[in-house]
Amino acid sequence: MADRPDPQAQAGHNAPGLSLHVPEPKFRPGDAVDFSHVDVGEPGKQPRPDETCAPETMRDFAYGLVRVLGDDNRAHGPWDPKLDPETLRTMLGHMAMTRAFDERMFRGQRQGKTSFYMKCTGEEATSVAASMALASDDMVFPSYRQQGILIQRGYPLIEMINQIYSNRGDKLKGRQLPIMYSSKEHSFFTISGNLATQTPQAVGWAMASAIKGDTRIAATWVGEGSTAEGDFHSACLFATVYNAPVILNVINNQWAISSFSGFAGAERTTFAARALGYGLAGLRVDGNDPLACYAAEQWAANRARANAGPTLIEFFTYRAEGHSTSDDPSGYRSAQEREEWPLGDPVMRLKNHLIELGEWDEERQEKMDLEAAEHVKKVTKEAEANGILGHGLHHPFRTMFEDVFEELPWHLKEQAEQAIHERETKFPGGLPNEGKGA
Amino acid sequence: MSAPDQTPDQAPNQAEAKPERRLNMIEAINDALDISMQRDENVVVMGEDVGYFGGVFRCTAGLQEKHGKNRVFDTPISECGIIAAAVGMGAYGLRPVPEIQFADYIYPGLDQLISEAARLRYRSAAEYIAPMTVRSPFGGGIFGGQTHSQSPEAIFAHVSGLKTVIPATPYDAKGLLISAIEDNDPVIFFEPKRIYNGPFSGYYDKPVQPWKKFDQSVVPEGHYTIPLGKARLATEGEQVTILAYGTMVHVVEAVCKEKGIEADVLDLRTIVPLDIEAIEASVKKTGRCLIVHEATRTAGFGAELSALVTERCFYHLEAPVERVTGFDTPYPHSLEWAYFPGPIRIGEALDKILKD
Numbered sequence: 001m002a003d004r005p006d007p008q009a010q011a012g013h014n015a016p017g018l019s020l021h022v023p024e025p026k027f028r029p030g031d032a033v034d035f036s037h038v039d040v041g042e043p044g045k046q047p048r049p050d051e052t053c054a055p056e057t058m059r060d061f062a063y064g065l066v067r068v069l070g071d072d073n074r075a076h077g078p079w080d081p082k083l084d085p086e087t088l089r090t091m092l093g094h095m096a097m098t099r100a101f102d103e104r105m106f107r108g109q110r111q112g113k114t115s116f117y118m119k120c121t122g123e124e125a126t127s128v129a130a131s132m133a134l135a136s137d138d139m140v141f142p143s144y145r146q147q148g149i150l151i152q153r154g155y156p157l158i159e160m161i162n163q164i165y166s167n168r169g170d171k172l173k174g175r176q177l178p179i180m181y182s183s184k185e186h187s188f189f190t191i192s193g194n195l196a197t198q199t200p201q202a203v204g205w206a207m208a209s210a211i212k213g214d215t216r217i218a219a220t221w222v223g224e225g226s227t228a229e230g231d232f233h234s235a236c237l238f239a240t241v242y243n244a245p246v247i248l249n250v251i252n253n254q255w256a257i258s259s260f261s262g263f264a265g266a267e268r269t270t271f272a273a274r275a276l277g278y279g280l281a282g283l284r285v286d287g288n289d290p291l292a293c294y295a296a297e298q299w300a301a302n303r304a305r306a307n308a309g310p311t312l313i314e315f316f317t318y319r320a321e322g323h324s325t326s327d328d329p330s331g332y333r334s335a336q337e338r339e340e341w342p343l344g345d346p347v348m349r350l351k352n353h354l355i356e357l358g359e360w361d362e363e364r365q366e367k368m369d370l371e372a373a374e375h376v377k378k379v380t381k382e383a384e385a386n387g388i389l390g391h392g393l394h395h396p397f398r399t400m401f402e403d404v405f406e407e408l409p410w411h412l413k414e415q416a417e418q419a420i421h422e423r424e425t426k427f428p429g430g431l432p433n434e435g436k437g438a
Numbered sequence: 439m440s441a442p443d444q445t446p447d448q449a450p451n452q453a454e455a456k457p458e459r460r461l462n463m464i465e466a467i468n469d470a471l472d473i474s475m476q477r478d479e480n481v482v483v484m485g486e487d488v489g490y491f492g493g494v495f496r497c498t499a500g501l502q503e504k505h506g507k508n509r510v511f512d513t514p515i516s517e518c519g520i521i522a523a524a525v526g527m528g529a530y531g532l533r534p535v536p537e538i539q540f541a542d543y544i545y546p547g548l549d550q551l552i553s554e555a556a557r558l559r560y561r562s563a564a565e566y567i568a569p570m571t572v573r574s575p576f577g578g579g580i581f582g583g584q585t586h587s588q589s590p591e592a593i594f595a596h597v598s599g600l601k602t603v604i605p606a607t608p609y610d611a612k613g614l615l616i617s618a619i620e621d622n623d624p625v626i627f628f629e630p631k632r633i634y635n636g637p638f639s640g641y642y643d644k645p646v647q648p649w650k651k652f653d654q655s656v657v658p659e660g661h662y663t664i665p666l667g668k669a670r671l672a673t674e675g676e677q678v679t680i681l682a683y684g685t686m687v688h689v690v691e692a693v694c695k696e697k698g699i700e701a702d703v704l705d706l707r708t709i710v711p712l713d714i715e716a717i718e719a720s721v722k723k724t725g726r727c728l729i730v731h732e733a734t735r736t737a738g739f740g741a742e743l744s745a746l747v748t749e750r751c752f753y754h755l756e757a758p759v760e761r762v763t764g765f766d767t768p769y770p771h772s773l774e775w776a777y778f779p780g781p782i783r784i785g786e787a788l789d790k791i792l793k794d
Binding site for chain 1: 482508509513514516518519522523524525526527529530531532534546549550553554557558559560561562563564565566567598599601621622623667710711712714
């Protein structure tokens with residue numbers, strides 16, 4: 001009992017007062033940025049363990065950083081996926097298209113054509129390169145910042161824009177906030193506004209695939225901020241308990257709106273290190289290195305397919321733009337961060353790698369960028385013919401009540417009739433652009 | 439009482455006919471799960487202690503041994519994880535039947551139920567659905583205290599996209615559960631644990647009679663369904679309409695019998711979607727309406743029922759619509775019978791409604 005505090009002593013006597021630690025990012029608006037404290041390791045130095053290795057042997061992979069592309073624009077080490085130049089050019093094309101699409105849609109929001117948009121600038125490799133390592137029928141459960149997966153999987157851009165404009169071509173019938181895509185045909189799960197809910201759902205899907213003796217696997221993407229949600233814990237736990245064939249991708253882009261990653265627990269550990277406590281394989285990867293992103297996802301997919309278990313991958317990257325069209329990052333972080341980010345830009349790094357290989361040049365890059373921009377512009381025009389938000393060209397009014405249930409129950413029938421009556425009272429002749437019952 | 443779905447060639451003569459099979463509600467639920475798993479290989483059962491052990495209430499007893507660990511399995515103690523995994527399994531094409539051990543513990547899974555399961559069909563324009571049935575024991579009357587007695591049905595009734603079902607007899611429990619499992623929408627299936635073993639009159643000081651003594655425990659073998667959204671007229675009468683579900687159906691029946699009141703007792707069975715036609719027809723016939731539920735009063739499902747009856751039957755009403763409910767307090771332990779909407783509270787409400 002010697003170390004028991006003396007109940008008679010004055011509280012705090014002989015001991016410092018307790019203090020609450022509230023994390024604070026290193027740089028705020030106007031600050032000069034120095035990222036020299038960020039240890040990014042050296043490309044090619046990490047060994048590549050066997051895909052069936054035991055999770056407890058992966059400590060160094062959870063705290064280190066798997067990198068392939070060096071400052072010399074060459075691929076280094078055992079994680080080099082050795083992709084042929086044609087595949088690399090395809091990868092670069094999807095990433096460039098994703099960026100061009102983001103630019104155009106962001107502008108569309110500023111022009112009032114839609115209510116909302118979210119870019120993924122700087123994070124293109126974490127969706128495009130990662131999903132290229134999966135089979136096209138592997139099920140993905142993305143968050144809202146993986147539009148690159150849809151582009152990589154060949155989802156028509158016009159469908160994306162129709163959804164963003166909530167127009168009459170919108171497959172989701174104008175019910176969802178822009179960018180909350182869904183495409184079963186492309187094994188792309190319906191995006192929800194509620195953060196991290198998709199992570200344990202992906203595990204459930206993977207469990208189902210295992211129950212049925214299928215060969216397909218599931219992959220899910222979640223931001224580092226959202227790993228704070230209880231759902232993320234459930235996902236890790238269920239994944240390990242049932243050895244589910246699933247990949248849990250954590251996109252650590254340093255920022256959750258205005259909160260830096262310290263508020264998700266990053267000050268004292270890595271997100272990949274969480275895997276260790278669950279008995280999951282954990283990999284921490286340079287998220288701006290498309291080759292490393294591909295290689296890590298491929299490693300995890302092989303592991304899952306071999307029934308060797310789930311993997312948690314932390315993609316270490318940087319959210320180069322604001323959180324959304326409703327956000328202004330100059331209110332909480334230094335504008336220099338983007339320029340100083342030690343891992344650079346994923347599109348530039350892949351471009352330079354291809355040039356270094358002698359498989360690409362600046363001229364072709366310029367042409368490709370121009371063609372991507374022109375293509376998005378052309379498709380945007382096509383989509384605008386289906387209407388833009390608030391201009392009347394939307395789905396018929398009655399569809400608002402459909403798909404709540406498989407069949408319309410009496411109370412929704414009554415409410416649909418009421419809504420149609422209100423519409424007819426307001427617009428006795430009907431709106432010119434609307435069909436009957438609209 | 440013969441089995442409703444029995445065809446003549448299955449029962450060639452009286453001598454060879456199978457004896458009546460009487461089950462309690464637990465056995466009826468177990469039977470519904472077993473039959474659903476036999477008929478559809480995509481049906482999987484999961485939850486805390488449901489596998490090897492067979493469930494803390496024995497509802498899943500024997501299922502793992504019969505159908506295998508791939509289809510009946512234990513889960514971590516994580517309601518969020520259980521519901522979320524079921525949503526993902528549903529998206530794959532399975533038909534999961536997760537169990538939440540007590541309705542009082544469903545709250546950690548609420549985001550997955552409200553934001554995900556209920557909205558999946560709507561937000562994906564029917565690309566993805568959540569054909570899952572969440573089974574959960576609910577209701578009080580068992581000295582369960584604050585966290586083994588709650589009736590949270592109003593929370594789910596308020597969520598568009600969820601169906602909520604509450605059986606009151608073994609026969610209904612089986613038929614409704616099979617319907618719920620076969621339904622392509624997410625269903626919350628609340629099982630009144632007070633009446634798992636026998637109906638409850640509300641007189642806690644009298645011995646409970648087992649289900650086997652009641653005809654409603656005659657549960658046919660094999661597959662049958664009871665449609666969701668259809669009420670059951672438990673007793674028929676001209677004086678008053680009583681709307682109830684779960685345990686309270688039996689309590690109000692006992693009170694009416696004792697007081698000699700001839701009431702239309704409507705066992706709602708499904709609260710969403712609601713059998714509004716049956717309610718309207720009965721209230722227009724009797725001109726009086728009493729609503730009874732165990733759940734707390736304010737913003738309970740009784741408020742919705744009262745509003746609907748008032749809106750739709752106003753000119754037929756001869757007295758104000760009354761509600762008998764639990765009090766607006768957490769469910770107490772020692773004062774359970776002062777809290778529970780028992781015979782005195784119901785009797786007084788009936789006297790008030792029938793006064794003139």
